[in-house]
Amino acid sequence: MLFVQKFGGSSVANAERIRNVAGIIAEKFLEGNEVVVVLSAQGDTTDELLEKAAEINPDPSKRELDMLLTTGEQQSIALMAMCLEGMGLPVVSLTGWQVGLRTDASYGAARIRRVDTERLRRELDKKRIVLVAGFQGVNKFDDYTTLGRGGSDTTAVALAAALHADRCQIFTDVEGVYTADPRKVPGARKLEEITYDEMLELASMGAQVLMNRSVQLARRYGVELEVLSSLVRAPGTKVKEVSKNMEEMKITGIAKDEKVARVTVVQVADRPGSAFRVLNAVSRAGINVDMIIQANGRDGANDMSFVVAETDAEAACRALEERQAAIGFDHISVDKDIAKISVVGAGMMSSVGIASLVFEALNDEHINIQMINTSEIKISCVIDAASADRAVAAIHRKFFEQ
Amino acid sequence: MLFVQKFGGSSVANAERIRNVAGIIAEKFLEGNEVVVVLSAQGDTTDELLEKAAEINPDPSKRELDMLLTTGEQQSIALMAMCLEGMGLPVVSLTGWQVGLRTDASYGAARIRRVDTERLRRELDKKRIVLVAGFQGVNKFDDYTTLGRGGSDTTAVALAAALHADRCQIFTDVEGVYTADPRKVPGARKLEEITYDEMLELASMGAQVLMNRSVQLARRYGVELEVLSSLVRAPGTKVKEVSKNMEEMKITGIAKDEKVARVTVVQVADRPGSAFRVLNAVSRAGINVDMIIQANGRDGANDMSFVVAETDAEAACRALEERQAAIGFDHISVDKDIAKISVVGAGMMSSVGIASLVFEALNDEHINIQMINTSEIKISCVIDAASADRAVAAIHRKFFEQ
Numbered sequence: 095m096l097f098v099q100k101f102g103g104s105s106v107a108n109a110e111r112i113r114n115v116a117g118i119i120a121e122k123f124l125e126g127n128e129v130v131v132v133l134s135a136q137g138d139t140t141d142e143l144l145e146k147a148a149e150i151n152p153d154p155s156k157r158e159l160d161m162l163l164t165t166g167e168q169q170s171i172a173l174m175a176m177c178l179e180g181m182g183l184p185v186v187s188l189t190g191w192q193v194g195l196r197t198d199a200s201y202g203a204a205r206i207r208r209v210d211t212e213r214l215r216r217e218l219d220k221k222r223i224v225l226v227a228g229f230q231g232v233n234k235f236d237d238y239t240t241l242g243r244g245g246s247d248t249t250a251v252a253l254a255a256a257l258h259a260d261r262c263q264i265f266t267d268v269e270g271v272y273t274a275d276p277r278k279v280p281g282a283r284k285l286e287e288i289t290y291d292e293m294l295e296l297a298s299m300g301a302q303v304l305m306n307r308s309v310q311l312a313r314r315y316g317v318e319l320e321v322l323s324s325l326v327r328a329p330g331t332k333v334k335e336v337s338k339n340m341e342e343m344k345i346t347g348i349a350k351d352e353k354v355a356r357v358t359v360v361q362v363a364d365r366p367g368s369a370f371r372v373l374n375a376v377s378r379a380g381i382n383v384d385m386i387i388q389a390n391g392r393d394g395a396n397d398m399s400f401v402v403a404e405t406d407a408e409a410a411c412r413a414l415e416e417r418q419a420a421i422g423f424d425h426i427s428v429d430k431d432i433a434k435i436s437v438v439g440a441g442m443m444s445s446v447g448i449a450s451l452v453f454e455a456l457n458d459e460h461i462n463i464q465m466i467n468t469s470e471i472k473i474s475c476v477i478d479a480a481s482a483d484r485a486v487a488a489i490h491r492k493f494f495e496q
Numbered sequence: 497m498l499f500v501q502k503f504g505g506s507s508v509a510n511a512e513r514i515r516n517v518a519g520i521i522a523e524k525f526l527e528g529n530e531v532v533v534v535l536s537a538q539g540d541t542t543d544e545l546l547e548k549a550a551e552i553n554p555d556p557s558k559r560e561l562d563m564l565l566t567t568g569e570q571q572s573i574a575l576m577a578m579c580l581e582g583m584g585l586p587v588v589s590l591t592g593w594q595v596g597l598r599t600d601a602s603y604g605a606a607r608i609r610r611v612d613t614e615r616l617r618r619e620l621d622k623k624r625i626v627l628v629a630g631f632q633g634v635n636k637f638d639d640y641t642t643l644g645r646g647g648s649d650t651t652a653v654a655l656a657a658a659l660h661a662d663r664c665q666i667f668t669d670v671e672g673v674y675t676a677d678p679r680k681v682p683g684a685r686k687l688e689e690i691t692y693d694e695m696l697e698l699a700s701m702g703a704q705v706l707m708n709r710s711v712q713l714a715r716r717y718g719v720e721l722e723v724l725s726s727l728v729r730a731p732g733t734k735v736k737e738v739s740k741n742m743e744e745m746k747i748t749g750i751a752k753d754e755k756v757a758r759v760t761v762v763q764v765a766d767r768p769g770s771a772f773r774v775l776n777a778v779s780r781a782g783i784n785v786d787m788i789i790q791a792n793g794r795d796g797a798n799d800m801s802f803v804v805a806e807t808d809a810e811a812a813c814r815a816l817e818e819r820q821a822a823i824g825f826d827h828i829s830v831d832k833d834i835a836k837i838s839v840v841g842a843g844m845m846s847s848v849g850i851a852s853l854v855f856e857a858l859n860d861e862h863i864n865i866q867m868i869n870t871s872e873i874k875i876s877c878v879i880d881a882a883s884a885d886r887a888v889a890a891i892h893r894k895f896f897e898q
Contacts, residue, residue, distance in 0.1 A: 109551045143571070147578055149511045154578035161589050162574035165567035169545070172564035176549055176556035187563050191593065192638055213638070236594055236615070 095260040096218075097122055100132040100228065100250035105265055105324040106170050107137030115324060116177040118265070119223060123183065128218050130257065132228040132250040133174060135166025156201035160230075160240045164190065167227035167246070174225050185223040188213065190230035190238070195249065197231035203242035204231060206249075206311075209256035218257075226253060244305025251308045255315035261332075262317050264304060265324035270331035271296065271303055274348045274490045278483050281495045285346060287332045292346045293319075295438040295472045309333065344448055345439030345493050350482050354384070355407035355430040356464070359414060361395035363422030371421045372398055372414065379413035381406045384434075385467040385476065395424075401465065401476060404430055432464065433482035436474040437489060449473050455492040461485050497662040498620075499524055502534040502630065502652035507667055507726040508572050509539030517726060518579040520667070521625060525585065530620050532659065534630040534652040535576060537568025558603035562632075562642045566592065569629035569648070576627050587625040590615065592632035592640070597651065599633035605644030606633060608651075608713075611658035620659075628655060646707025653710045657717035664719050666706060667726035672733035673698065673705055676750040676892045680885050683897045687748060689734045694748045695721075697840040697874045711735065746850055747841030747895050752884050756786070757809035757832040758866070761816060763797035765824030773823045774800055774816065781815035783808045786836075787869040787878065797826070803867065803878060806832055834866065835884035838876040839891060851875050857894040863887050 099122065101115050123129045143162050147154050171187035178185040194210030217224045228246025233239050241248050247264055254262035269284055271293065276282040288296075290313035297306050303321055312319050312333065322330025362368045369388065376383055384401040402410050407428050414426055442448050452473055456463060461484065465476035477485055501524065503517050525531045545564050549556050573589035580587040596612030619626045630648025635641050643650050649666055656664035670678075671686055673695065678684040690698075692715035699708050705723055714721050714735065724732025764770045771790065778785055786803040804812050809830050816828055844850050854875055858865060863886065867878035879887055 109548075112552060146511075146571075146575060150514060150575055151578035151582035153582075155581055158574045158577040158581065158589060161577070161591075162571055165570050165574075168567050168570075169548075169564055172560045172567075173548060173552055175560040175563070176553035179557055179560065180553035180555075187560060189563075189640075238591075 096128040096130070096257060098130045098132065098250050098254040098257070098259045098262045099265065100246055100263065101134070101265045101324055102246065102267075103134040103137050103139070103170075104267060106133055106174065112174055112177050115265075116174060116181060118324065118327075119174075119178065120181055120183055123223050130214065130218070130224045130226060130253055130259070131174070132226050132246055132253065133167060133170040134228050134246040135163075136170055136173075139166040139169065157237060160201050160238050163240055164227070164230040164238045167229050171225040171227050178223060178225075183223060184221055185225060186217050186220075187225040187227075188217070189227045190249075191232045191236075193226050193253070195231035195252065197233050197239045197241070199233045199235065199237075199239070201237075201239055204233065204239035206231060206241065206252045209252055211256045214253070214257060244307055247305055247308035248311060251311045251315075251317050251319070254317045255311065259317065261320055262312065263320045263322060263330075264308075265322060266303060267323065267325065268303060268321075269323040269326055269328055270321050271333075271347065273346070273494055274486050275350065278350075279348075279487050279490050281490060283494060285331045286329070287334065288346055289440045290333060290335060291471055292438050292440050293333045295436065295469075296347050296349050304333070344441045345437050346441070347438050348486050348489050348493075349436045349438065350486050351434045351436070352479055352482060353404045354401050354432060354434050354476075355404045355428055356399055356401055356432050356476065357407060357410050357414075358397055358399040358427045358429070359421075359423045360397050360427060361424035362398050364395050365422070368396075368421065369398060371417070372423075373400070375413045375417045375421065376400070376402070376410050379409055381410050381413070385465045385474065387465050399465065401432075401434065431479045432476050433479045433485075434474055434476050435482065435485050435489070436472055437493075438472050440471050442471050442473075451492055452489055455488040456485055459484055459488045461488075498530040498532070498659060500532045500534065500652050500656040500659070500661045500664045501667065502648055502665065503536070503667045503726055504648065504669075505536040505539050505542070505572075506669060508535055508576065514576055514579050517667075518576060518583060520726065520729075521576075521580065522583055522585055525625050532616065532620070532626045532628060532655055532661070533576070534628050534648055534655065535569060535572040536630050536648040537565075538572055538575075541568040541571065559639060562603050562640050565642055566629070566632040566640045569631055573627040573629050580625060580627075585625060586623060587627060588619050589627040589629075590619070591629045592651075593634045593638075595628050595655070597633035597654065599635050599641045599643070601635045601637065601639075601641070603639075603641055606635065606641035608633060608643065608654045611654055613658050616655070616659060646709055649707055649710035650713060653713045653717075653719050653721070656719045657713065661719065663722055664714065665722045665724060665732075666710075667724060668705060669725065669727065670705060670723075671725040671728055671730055672723050673735075673749065675748070675896050676888050677752065680752075681750075681889050681892050683892060685896060687733045688731070689736065690748055691738060691842045692735060693873050694840050694842050695735045697838065697871075698749050698751050706735070746843045747839050748843070749840050750888050750891050750895075751838045751840065752888050753836045753838070754881055754884060755806045756803050756834060756836050756878075757806045757830055758801055758803055758834050758878065759809060759812050759816075760799055760801040760829045760831070761823075761825045762799050762829060763826035764800050766797050767824070770798075770823065771800060773819070774825075775802070777815045777819045777823065778802070778804070778812050781811055783812050783815070787867045787876065789867050801867065803834075803836065833881045834878050835881045835887075836876055836878050837884065837887050837891070838874055839895075840874050842873050844873050844875075853894055854891055857890040858887055861886055861890045863890075 175187040197204035228249040274282040319333035577589040599606035630651040676684040721735035
């Protein structure tokens with residue numbers, strides 16, 4: 095079997111952790127598997143490099159920032175290679191350039207164009223463990239580029255796709271994907287399997303286990319992912335096209351996102367195109383709008399509310415106020431004291447009554463639902479922030495603990 | 497004019513020093529020159545990386561060490577590029593791979609095979625300052641290699657040769673090459689010019705301004721070198737084929753090397769080939785022998801003495817003792833309490849009486865000469881270590897201060 099394993103910065107932060115990870119890699123290799131390992135920069139390395147840069151130039155070019163930052167992952171792979179050498183194992187480390195990871199020219203947040211697997215295959219054929227610097231590639235100018243947030247996960251998935259790996263294991267500091275946040279919901283269960291779509295919904299809902307970008311890439315190329323812990327030796331959660339839970343379990347997980355805000359545009363003029371003008375003003379400012387409701391108001395005007403990321407709330411207000419005359423509204427109010435609870439499950443598609451169970455759970459707890467949004471595999475409710483943990487626990491009991 | 501400038505690790509050790517060096521680069525560029533700059537890793541970076549490696553594996557492969565160490569220079573060029581960007585100057589940084597510096601496969605101490613100047617020329621044609629990571633290249637396997645000690649100087653000379661640069665400026669913490677160590681000899685004078693051969697003799701004699709390797713490379717390709725200070729803005733010393741001092745000044749400089757040892761093989765059997773067998777045993781152990789004398793002894797046996805680097809003395813003894821029976825000698829004695837004083841000057845070739853002036857100077861100070869060696873441009877004397885500084889001062893007075 096061919097495995098791609100990915101370890102993040104905290105997993106290789108010091109000599110002791112490097113040794114721990116080397117043990118995981120060695121185990122997989124000594125079982126007779128081919129192993130390709132993607133590593134991030136050690137612990138605080140990237141932040142330290144950014145500080146050094148800021149001291150010299152507060153606004154450096156992204157090209158030179160990438161030139162600086164790519165050294166972090168290169169150091170990680172060299173150190174890990176030395177550790178595996180010390181255990182007597184055959185190993186070789188390769189940078190983004192050496193591994194043929196070609197990107198577009200967007201320094202700082204490059205997209206992967208292709209992976210030339212020739213060198214990778216040659217090293218695997220020599221029965222070596224191959225360590226690859228994550229987060230980095232080279233563009234058509236032969237310049238170094240970085241892949242932006244979640245870049246090392248994306249590297250791992252891209253290599254797994256290019257090599258047709260049997261599985262891409264993403265090692266993190268959690269043991270897998272849970273039905274709810276296990277620190278908050280004592281009855282939360284680790285899921286054995288989950289679909290790409292469910293993972294995408296959970297990730298975008300604030301369950302920060304995997305970045306959406308790498309899950310999307312995995313879905314596109316059919317790469318089977320596994321999320322597992324680098325500290326606890328236990329099977330994690332597999333992310334794949336069809337999960338065997340689909341028919342059995344109505345929902346997969348419950349996520350909570352408190353970093354949201356509700357923006358209410360009060361007394362929008364009741365004329366054709368008002369809603370379009372409101373949303374257009376916001377989206378032109380580059381802000382994603384999530385849920386939208388329009389409430390009937392007095393005097394031929396409606397209130398219109400939508401949900402944005404908390405960090406985008408001010409920008410959304412500014413964008414609207416700049417066009418107040420053209421749109422026609424009285425004023426804007428912002429409520430950051432809300433939370434979005436999302437119930438996710440591919441099983442919803444072939445089942446009914448999920449929504450009413452969710453509402454029943456919230457009703458039992460006397461929690462008021464401010465906004466509702468549904469998709470084929472998700473139901474989201476906006477409630478007041480103070481009730482969020484209680485809401486998750488109530489829904490979890492309704493679906494998983496009866 | 498096309499200049500290649502090289503700055504060592506201490507010249508770029510922190511933000512302040514990077515700014516200082518950026519000023520030197522900017523000045524040369526704004527005068528209308530093409531400028532290629534070679535940088536070493538910042539201050540202690542290399543040592544810190546070696547420490548990290550040692551913590552994980554005390555004996556890592558040279559390939560992975562090179563993978564680790566090459567990140568140091570890459571960080572330097574990125575930071576310097578950011579600094580020059582901040583000054584509004586056009587600049588691009590390039591690693592050894594990007595600059596097409598191809599080496600042989602000897603990790604840790606690779607030799608340069610060739611430099612593909614295509615990318616360099618393209619960037620220079622765009623009127624950019626080009627920053628190049630020193631000390632590093634890539635071999636035929638597309639693996640990173642380092643050039644060993646003095647590697648960044650060698651990178652600079654190699655780029656200057658490949659680009660047919662008008663001058664290669666090596667910036668150091670001294671202002672140039674002096675007639676003697678200015679910290680020890682108050683009357684020491686900075687030389688305006690010096691020949692490659694003189695520089696080579698001085699360097700090998702312990703005047704650690706330039707590594708021999710880079711001077712040899714410069715001589716082979718006729719690259720005009722200049723050694724100058726990164727802290728004091730003043731002309732340095734030019735190193736070239738023919739110096740204008742050749743006819744005027746009989747000698748160029750006086751160097752002292754205290755890191756030498758005299759090995760004496762006592763009572764070597766007086767039969768044909770004994771001297772060969774002694775020297776062969778030592779050279780087979782990879783040890784360079786410098787000066788050799790044979791003294792007539794008693795009983796049909798001679799004492800034979802030679803000078804080696806202090807660090808090689810023990811190995812030389814072991815090599816000889818292993819073959820004691822075959823060679824035939826009584827025992828070996830080692831004296832580390834010696835110094836080698838060398839008087840260097842291309843003018844010696846066309847002049848007479850230099851040697852007698854040197855001997856006169858030492859005689860005036862009642863310093864005993866243990867061994868003597870001469871070449872076309874050098875006279876070396878071995879004396880006791882305690883008299884070394886006094887000897888240099890006396891010779892300096894005789895040639896430069898009368």
